[in-house]
Amino acid sequence: MTVTLADVAAHAGVSPATVSRVLNGNYPVAEATRERVLQAVDELDYVLNGPASSLAAATSDLVGILVNDIADPFFGIIAGAAQNAIGACASGRAGGEKLAVVCNTGGSPERELMYLTLLQRQRAAAVVLTGGSYDDPEHLAATATKLARLSEAGTRVVLCGRPPVPGDATATTLAFDNRGGARKLTEHLLSLGHRRIALIMGPERYTTTRHRLDGHRAALAAAGLGDVPTVHGLYDRASGYEATRELLRRAPDLTAIVAASDTVALGACAALRDLGLSIPGDVSVTGFDDLPFAIDASPALTTVRLPLQDAGRRAGLLAMGTGDVPAGGLTTVEAELVVRESTAPPRA
Amino acid sequence: MTVTLADVAAHAGVSPATVSRVLNGNYPVAEATRERVLQAVDELDYVLNGPASSLAAATSDLVGILVNDIADPFFGIIAGAAQNAIGACASGRAGGEKLAVVCNTGGSPERELMYLTLLQRQRAAAVVLTGGSYDDPEHLAATATKLARLSEAGTRVVLCGRPPVPGDATATTLAFDNRGGARKLTEHLLSLGHRRIALIMGPERYTTTRHRLDGHRAALAAAGLGDVPTVHGLYDRASGYEATRELLRRAPDLTAIVAASDTVALGACAALRDLGLSIPGDVSVTGFDDLPFAIDASPALTTVRLPLQDAGRRAGLLAMGTGDVPAGGLTTVEAELVVRESTAPPRA
DNA sequence: TTGAAAGCGTTACCAT
DNA sequence: ATGGTAACGCTTTCAA
Numbered sequence: 001m002t003v004t005l006a007d008v009a010a011h012a013g014v015s016p017a018t019v020s021r022v023l024n025g026n027y028p029v030a031e032a033t034r035e036r037v038l039q040a041v042d043e044l045d046y047v048l049n050g051p052a053s054s055l056a057a058a059t060s061d062l063v064g065i066l067v068n069d070i071a072d073p074f075f076g077i078i079a080g081a082a083q084n085a086i087g088a089c090a091s092g093r094a095g096g097e098k099l100a101v102v103c104n105t106g107g108s109p110e111r112e113l114m115y116l117t118l119l120q121r122q123r124a125a126a127v128v129l130t131g132g133s134y135d136d137p138e139h140l141a142a143t144a145t146k147l148a149r150l151s152e153a154g155t156r157v158v159l160c161g162r163p164p165v166p167g168d169a170t171a172t173t174l175a176f177d178n179r180g181g182a183r184k185l186t187e188h189l190l191s192l193g194h195r196r197i198a199l200i201m202g203p204e205r206y207t208t209t210r211h212r213l214d215g216h217r218a219a220l221a222a223a224g225l226g227d228v229p230t231v232h233g234l235y236d237r238a239s240g241y242e243a244t245r246e247l248l249r250r251a252p253d254l255t256a257i258v259a260a261s262d263t264v265a266l267g268a269c270a271a272l273r274d275l276g277l278s279i280p281g282d283v284s285v286t287g288f289d290d291l292p293f294a295i296d297a298s299p300a301l302t303t304v305r306l307p308l309q310d311a312g313r314r315a316g317l318l319a320m321g322t323g324d325v326p327a328g329g330l331t332t333v334e335a336e337l338v339v340r341e342s343t344a345p346p347r348a
Numbered sequence: 349m350t351v352t353l354a355d356v357a358a359h360a361g362v363s364p365a366t367v368s369r370v371l372n373g374n375y376p377v378a379e380a381t382r383e384r385v386l387q388a389v390d391e392l393d394y395v396l397n398g399p400a401s402s403l404a405a406a407t408s409d410l411v412g413i414l415v416n417d418i419a420d421p422f423f424g425i426i427a428g429a430a431q432n433a434i435g436a437c438a439s440g441r442a443g444g445e446k447l448a449v450v451c452n453t454g455g456s457p458e459r460e461l462m463y464l465t466l467l468q469r470q471r472a473a474a475v476v477l478t479g480g481s482y483d484d485p486e487h488l489a490a491t492a493t494k495l496a497r498l499s500e501a502g503t504r505v506v507l508c509g510r511p512p513v514p515g516d517a518t519a520t521t522l523a524f525d526n527r528g529g530a531r532k533l534t535e536h537l538l539s540l541g542h543r544r545i546a547l548i549m550g551p552e553r554y555t556t557t558r559h560r561l562d563g564h565r566a567a568l569a570a571a572g573l574g575d576v577p578t579v580h581g582l583y584d585r586a587s588g589y590e591a592t593r594e595l596l597r598r599a600p601d602l603t604a605i606v607a608a609s610d611t612v613a614l615g616a617c618a619a620l621r622d623l624g625l626s627i628p629g630d631v632s633v634t635g636f637d638d639l640p641f642a643i644d645a646s647p648a649l650t651t652v653r654l655p656l657q658d659a660g661r662r663a664g665l666l667a668m669g670t671g672d673v674p675a676g677g678l679t680t681v682e683a684e685l686v687v688r689e690s691t692a693p694p695r696a
Numbered sequence: 697t698t699g700a701a702a703g704c705g706t707t708a709c710c711a712t
Numbered sequence: 713a714t715g716g717t718a719a720c721g722c723t724t725t726c727a728a
Contacts, residue, residue: 002501004704004705004706005705005706006705006706014714014715015714015715015716016705016706016707016715016716017706017707017708017714017715017716017717018713018714018715020706020707020708021707021713021714024707027708027713027714028713029713029714030713030714033713033714045497047465047468047469047497048469048705048706049403049469049471049704049705049706050399050402050408050469050470050471051398051399051400051401051402051403051408051470051471051704051705051706052399052403052704052705052706052707052720053399053705053706053707054398054399054706054720055397055399055400055403055704055705055706055707055720055721055722056705056706056707056708056719056720057706057707057708057720058707058720060398060399061466062470064449069424069428070418070424070427070428070431070450071421071424071425071427071428072421072424073419073420073421073424076417076418076419076420076421076424077419079418079419079450079452080417080418080419080452080454083418083452097462097466099451099463099466099467099470100451101412101449101450101451102418102427102449102450102451102452103447103448103449103450104427104428104431104450106428106432114445115447117395118409118445118447119447120395121395121396121397121398122398122399122410122447123397123398123399149393149395153350352720352721352722353721353722354721354722362698362699363698363699363700364699364700364721364722364723365698365699365700365701365723365724366697366698366699367722368722368723368724369697369698369723372723375697375724376697377697377698378697378698381697381698396721396722397720397721397722399720399721399722400704400720400721400722400723401721401722401723402704402722403704403705403706403720403721403722403723404703404704404721404722404723404724405704405722405723405724406704406723
């Protein structure tokens with residue numbers, strides 16, 4: 001029925017082993033034989049049987065990239081960059097192509113574990129976890145265990161913008177400086193003269209949320225300010241919308257709002273619009289580079305994308321183990337918040 | 349080293365065959381045996397070997413969802429919906445999960461074919477193609493052939509918002525009415541009084557671009573208007589930005605611009621901002637529901653999401669072959685453009 | 697209801 | 713440089 005490697009071998013007048021070697025390009029094969037085999041492959045329209053190959057080799061060419069929300073461009077950019085980087089790693093099996101795929105956890109710990117199990121089942125070559133994680137001891141332990149199993153089985157683990165796993169040295173970690181980023185962002189707002197600032201943060205039990213909150217508070221404390229109005233929500237547009245209305249109800253005289261992400265900021269802007277507040281002027285929202293008040297829209301976009309793509313590229317390369325690993329093994333890039341500063345003027 | 353099915357069998361005091369049956373839940377197994385096996389699985393922390401399973405069964409639980417641009421929320425929403433739908437198909441027992449993954453083609457025909465080959469190699473259970481395709485005879489033929497091969501090999505093929513493949517009856521098609529949508533959108537702008545309209549379209553050789561262009565022209569012709577300023581670009585933000593500057597250079601008195609997608613519209617707005625044109629007032633941009641001039645922001649969001657999610661849900665279900673297929677076998681949903689009407693007033 | 701055994705298509709080791 | 717051939721771990725008839 002379907003064409004097998006043996007068929008190709010017969011057609012080319014060589015042994016299956018030789019065909020395998022040609023396809024994988026790992027062992028030396030005479031140029032003449034090589035061409036004959038390749039031609040046979042072409043003529044028979046042969047496609048390697050992945051499962052069989054993976055079974056025999058005890059590894060597959062699948063790379064899973066886990067994201068919290070596939071509808072959020074933030075993760076899209078990271079995932080795309082990682083996918084490109086991985087695709088560029090033309091090394092390994094037949095054709096060298098890795099199958100880089102994106103898995104959407106929806107921010108659910110259960111789904112995350114499910115995907116990890118599914119990838120483990122596939123004997124994935126690597127898994128890349130992106131974004132913060134739910135800061136629950138039980139889930140953290142379960143994840144740590146699962147990642148350890150994956151490592152043992154030969155799957156490379158990469159953490160991108162996600163805190164390192166406590167007792168694990170095998171995972172490659174690409175950390176974002178959420179705390180430092182949040183601090184700088186807040187300092188920036190303060191330097192612009194803002195004093196009545198509010199925060200729309202992510203879910204309370206998220207690692208990124210905690211770290212950023214630390215940073216915000218540090219900056220505020222240094223400026224002699226105490227706690228500011230804060231609302232916790234999801235990293236989505238609806239949360240930004242609701243949070244903003246809630247914040248302005250509680251503190252109508254705000255001059256600046258910090259949103260947890262671009263998508264959240266979009267919702268915040270929609271709320272301001274609905275409330276009849278213009279932007280800029282009455283209230284500034286920081287966190288998104290595509291809004292009217294962002295002075296340097298184009299440069300900002302570049303600024304945002306470069307570090308992220310670079311992060312993705314590195315994550316991809318590290319995932320493949322082909323190199324370029326900084327000496328420390330741990331890279332820190334600017335927090336996303338930092339590169340999205342808004343320079344909107346305070347109200348008065 | 350790693351735990352195998354045989355190990356589980358030994359631990360449970362049954363044969364490998366029985367373990368397999370329990371795991372797949374396809375054959376009747378005595379309840380007592382079943383529990384014993386499940387317990388052994390648990391105790392040994394056994395994870396099925398996907399490749400081996402796929403090899404023996406000649407099929408895998410992998411479902412590939414191909415998108416043109418993973419950083420575009422439009423595709424993110426579709427992909428997420430499809431993934432949810434597929435995940436919800438908990439057909440069997442602990443082994444019933446499908447591995448729904450997203451592949452980013454970047455709009456490149458070559459990458460699309462590469463991913464299809466990679467999925468074919470994996471003996472994927474299904475592939476879902478989303479969005480328009482490059483309208484080149486050679487590429488179309490290559491894709492058609494590849495999809496035919498996939499079908500033959502037992503992989504279900506679903507086209508979501510993508511034109512049907514000419515000589516193919518096996519693929520499930522979920523079509524978007526791009527032509528009708530574009531027509532209605534244009535009519536809407538005309539009914540608001542706009543006469544100086546410009547178009548930012550996608551790549552010229554894209555199927556969706558052609559169909560939409562047809563619709564726009566039909567509406568314009570019916571209103572006694574001839575060709576309007578038109579620029580072709582990619583479906584991304586930068587294109588929207590450049591195209592808008594170009595259009596306003598050519599026709600400074602425009603009152604409305606139709607963008608090819610939300611992302612393109614974002615770029616258009618950035619350009620207007622940089623040119624010192626306020627929104628709304630001087631120029632209206634249609635195509636995005638998150639901008640200040642969109643009157644009914646929240647309802648619009650709902651309106652947008654429901655049909656898309658529904659589309660995704662159906663695509664997923666069809667992909668799994670579990671049902672709910674409309675009698676005709678072919679479903680038509682509103683074009684994305686239609687549900688994103690803007691009601692911004694014309695300039696004067 | 698359960699067990700035994702024959703594949704499934706590659707890879708990799710061992711010869712040659 | 714190439715061929716022969718055991719694995720690889722599971723599914724699935726066929727028997728019992």
